[in-house]
Amino acid sequence: MTPKKEKIIYEASLLIHSLGYTNTKLSDILTSSGIGKGQFYHYFTSKQDLADAVVEYLIGTMKHDIFEEVLDQPTAxxxxxxxxxxxxxAMQFENQAQSGCALGNLAIEISEHEPVLRDKISSFFKQWEEKIQRALDELQQHGELDKKVDTAKYSRAxxxxxxxxxxxxxxxxDIQVLYDITDVIRNEYNLNEE
Amino acid sequence: MTPKKEKIIYEASLLIHSLGYTNTKLSDILTSSGIGKGQFYHYFTSKQDLADAVVEYLIGTMKHDIFEEVLDQPTAxxxxxxxxxxxxxAMQFENQAQSGCALGNLAIEISEHEPVLRDKISSFFKQWEEKIQRALDELQQHGELDKKVDTAKYSRAxxxxxxxxxxxxxxxxDIQVLYDITDVIRNEYNLNEE
Amino acid sequence: MTPKKEKIIYEASLLIHSLGYTNTKLSDILTSSGIGKGQFYHYFTSKQDLADAVVEYLIGTMKHDIFEEVLDQPTAxxxxxxxxxxxxxAMQFENQAQSGCALGNLAIEISEHEPVLRDKISSFFKQWEEKIQRALDELQQHGELDKKVDTAKYSRAxxxxxxxxxxxxxxxxDIQVLYDITDVIRNEYNLNEE
Amino acid sequence: MTPKKEKIIYEASLLIHSLGYTNTKLSDILTSSGIGKGQFYHYFTSKQDLADAVVEYLIGTMKHDIFEEVLDQPTAxxxxxxxxxxxxxAMQFENQAQSGCALGNLAIEISEHEPVLRDKISSFFKQWEEKIQRALDELQQHGELDKKVDTAKYSRAxxxxxxxxxxxxxxxxDIQVLYDITDVIRNEYNLNEE
DNA sequence: TATGAATGAGCTTTCATTCAT
DNA sequence: CATGAATGAAAGCTCATTCAT
Known part of the structure; x- marks a missing residue:
């Protein structure tokens, strides 16, 4: 993967995050990346092909930021x-609550009609569920979560x-909406005290 | 509102539900509605104008089905x-879990860049919150919900x-995802009969 | 078939005759026909679709000029x-010996890779063979052609x-080439005397 | 002429035979030849330049196979x-009757608009005519061909x-078409042994 | 009202060619 | 000699919108 190709993917990911896949035009990507039309097709076979790469990139970012740096850590x-x-x-705050969740947006835009991308995103969500479930299982073992809750369902929830x-x-x-609801999550999953 | 106009809005709402606003082409709508181009621009000034009408229609449907028929009822x-x-x-089951929530989809597609539609949807969600909050308040009064929960936050959650x-x-x-998570909702909000 | 559509097909047939199918650009056709891009796709679904129509038109012209006006006549x-x-x-003289046979050109350009067009042209050649063969059969019956020649093969030849x-x-x-060879044809098929 | 250059010309000739000049893309040639873009422009100044070389190569092949090995031989x-x-x-059989005559195809594709290539091909056909005419002249001298036929016209025919x-x-x-018509040629020019 | 022909800006993509290394 | 990244004009095509009837 050349730096140029990474740059295109990165710039495209920002555009797609904000505008959606369909509303992001090749010309936007070319302008942001500072490349010519032909060059784009040197690196990607089509806009779809770029979408694949962007989804992988977005998933990779989430895995790094949320899995490796947090959920996979040997902490409590x-x-x-x-x-x-x-x-x-923090991620949404940085984005000023404007664009939402890049993968969630794509999930909604493409899940009904693009099976390949759907499955990639779906697989990411599954892994996320498993990592949260593991944490919930540990909480249950420590008696910090109601014994009878189904951790699989609760992690998905x-x-x-x-x-x-x-x-x-x-x-x-408005970022406050996210703050309010994460408060409720912390309450309901007993993440607050101590 | 003539029946023809209603028909156009209805057919457009189905298409937009499945394809999204941008991916729904005027030609699709014309085909589904069985009208010609000129006819469309007789009833609507633009595709945007139709989108407004579709959002109103979708909100109206939800208000009827969820507010009037359920949340506004004088029941427990x-x-x-x-x-x-x-x-x-039931609504998602009918749709075979394919297209998701029509208003949620639109919220994600247009909230960052179309203030008018965003506000319409936002206003709907606000009303929904209030009606749920009212129910939660009643539950609290009946002692069926923990006294200290902030019902505003919990209804939004x-x-x-x-x-x-x-x-x-x-x-x-997969509809099962929705079933599982509504189970969790019923648990957490003490909605299971006893 | 609207006059506009006929005009497009006619202009395209001239261009394709001279330039070939691939070398004829949509923009050439639009300029010749005096229409816009969108209008073209109102009448045709693709450039291929136009090619089909052009082939039918060219075949129709040949059938009219060669079959109906000549070979189908009840003359000797x-x-x-x-x-x-x-x-x-005369047709080649009018064209100043420049572009050759429109259908022959297309046969060579597309026969290996476009089965639909190939079959259309092939079917035309077959009909042409049959009509010539009928004439040769009549000549044979009148004793004006060697008894033992296989008229099917000779019409194709x-x-x-x-x-x-x-x-x-x-x-x-150089038109003279055609004149010289038609002379030979007239000799070999005994079309000259009297 | 380096072997690499010959390889490029050879691979290009195969592609152009099947696809035609315009439909053969530089990228196809690069792939078939296993070379990079820069390499190509080291050997050729343009696609046109390659076309010249391919025509020379095709003519050279025909001259070798048909002239040197057959028509120039001191046989009957x-x-x-x-x-x-x-x-x-045999050549068409090997090709499975798919692509036709490489030079005939090019003659049709480029004769109206590319004088340089046209003249090269035209010159080849002229030489071919002369060699056939020489054979016809000999046949005439041996009394095996009608005295009054114009051998120049008949060789061209x-x-x-x-x-x-x-x-x-x-x-x-379908190779049978060629077989049938060569049968007619052999009949008409008295080439069948007796 | 109603039709659909016409428009044209803009889309994704192609491809011969050039250039830096 | 050799690679393949970079260019950009031009290709085929889409689509919301306008207009003549």
């Missing part, structure tokens, strides 16, 4: 989940709350 | 909330869970 | 064949001589 | 012409039949 489960929420809030919160936040263009 | 709060969840699940669940469901193209 | 076979050759020579003559004529950009 | 004229036809049939036969054969994608 409560800490991991709190750090995860902090980080997600936590992601749903996060994605839904970001959706509502984007719709209101 | 637990029943109202359960019926609301049942209805939302419930919508976040619902929208997030539908997002994940659409991404997996 | 020798006269019909001579008139056919005269007409073919006559078309081969014509198409080959036009090919060589085009290559030399 | 009837044998030479029969061997020529046999060889031409023979090439026309061959090229026309290959055109029809390519259009039908």
């Amino acid at each position: 489960p409560k800490l991991r989940l709190n750090q995860m929420l902090d980080k997600l809030c 936590m992601i749903a709350m996060i994605e839904g919160a970001i959706l509502l936040m984007k719709n209101k263009q | 709060p637990k029943l109202r909330l359960n019926q609301m969840l049942d209805k939302l699940c 419930m919508i976040a869970m619902i929208e997030g669940a539908i997002l994940l469901m659409k991404n997996k193209q | 076979p020798k006269l019909r064949l001579n008139q056919m050759l005269d007409k073919l020579c 006559m078309i081969a001589m014509i198409e080959g003559a036009i090919l060589l004529m085009k290559n030399k950009q | 004229p009837k044998l030479r012409l029969n061997q020529m036809l046999d060889k031409l049939c 023979m090439i026309a039949m061959i090229e026309g036969a290959i055109l029809l054969m390519k259009n039908k994608q």
Whole structure:
């Protein structure tokens, strides 16, 4: 992967995050990347091909920021989940609550009609669920979570709350929505005390 | 509003639900509605104008189905909330878990760049929150909900869970995701009968 | 078929005759026809679609000029064949021996890779063979052609001589080539005397 | 001429034979030849320049196969012409009747608009005519051909039949067309042994 | 009202050619 | 000699919108 290609993917990811895949025009990408039309097709076979690369890049970023740096750490489960929420809030704050979740947006834009991309995103969400579930299992073992909750369902529900919160936040263009709902998450999953 | 105009809006709402606003072409709408180009511009000044009407229609449908028929009813709060969840699940089941939430999709597609539509959707979500909050307040008064929860935040969080669940469901193209997460909602908000 | 569509097909047929299918650009056709890009796609679904129409038009023209006006006439076979050759020579003379046989050119350009167009042209050549063969059969019956020649093969061979003559004529950009070879045809098929 | 350059010309000739000059892309040639872009422009100044070389190569091949190995041989004229036809049939059989005559195809594709290439091909056809004419003259001297035929016209007509036969054969994608018409040639020019 | 022909800016993509290394 | 990154004009095509009837 040449630096140029990485640059194109990065610039495209910003555009797609803000505008969506369809609304991002090749000309936008060319302008942002500072390349010519022909050059683009030297690196990618099509706009679709770039979309694949962007999705992989976005998933890679999330895996790095959320999995490797937080959920995969050998720290206490409560800490991991709190750090995860902090980080997600920080990401949206940096974006000024404007564009929402890049992968969530794409999931909604393409899931019904683009099976390949859908599966990539779906696979990411599955991994995320598993890592949260592991944390919830640990909490349960430590008696910090109600014994009878189904951690598989609850980890998925936590992601749903996060994605839904970001959706509502984007719709209101107001970061407070995300803060409020992460508060509720911390309450409901006993992430607050001590 | 002539029946023809209503027909156009209805057919457009189906297409936009499945394809998104940008990916829905005027020609698709004309074909579905069985009208000609000139006819369209007789009823609408632009595609944007139609989008406004579609959003109003979608909001109107939700208000009828969820507000008037359920949340505004003088029934027990637990029943109202359960019926609301049942209805939302039924709607997605009918759609075979394919397209997700029409308003949620649009919220994500247009919130950053189309203030007028964003505000319309945002206003709908706000009303929804208020009606859920009212139900939660009643539950609290009946001692069926923890006294210290902030019902404003919790009603918003419930919508976040619902929208997030539908997002994940659409991404997996599997209704079970929605069922699982509504189970969690019922648990957490003490909606299961006893 | 609207006059506009006919005009596009006609102008395209001239361009394709001279330049070939691939070398004829949509922009050439638009300029010749005096229409805009969008209008073209109102009448045709693609450049390929136009090619189909052009082939049909070219075949139709040949059928009219060579079949209906000459070979299908109830005149003497020798006269019909001579008139056919005269007409073919006249057509190339009008074109100043520049572009050759429109259908022959297309046959060479597309036969290996475009089965649909190939079959259309092939079907035209087959009909042409049959009509010449009928004339040759009549000649044989009148004792004006050697009894033992296989009229099926000889009619096909006559078309081969014509198409080959036009090919060589085009290559030399000299009508005389065609005249010389039609002379040979008239000799060999006893079309001269009286 | 380096082996690499010869390789490029050879691979290009195969592609141009099948696809035509315009439809053969530089990238196809690079792939087939296993070279890079820069390498190509080291050997050729342009695609046109390559086309010149390909035409020379194709003409050279025909001269070797048809002239040197057959028509220039000091054998009997009837044998030479029969061997020529046999060889031409064999070449098309090898190609499975798919692509036709490489030089005939190019003649049709470029004669109207590329004078340099046209003249090269035209010059080849002229030489071919002369060599056939010489054979016909010898046949006439041996009393094996009608005295009064104009051997110049008849040699050209023979090439026309061959090229026309290959055109029809390519259009039908059926080698039998060529076989049938060469049969007629052998009849008409008294080439069948007796 | 109603039709669909016409427009044209802009889209994704192609491709011969040039250039830096 | 050799590579392949870079260029950009031009290709085929799309689509919201306008206009003549």
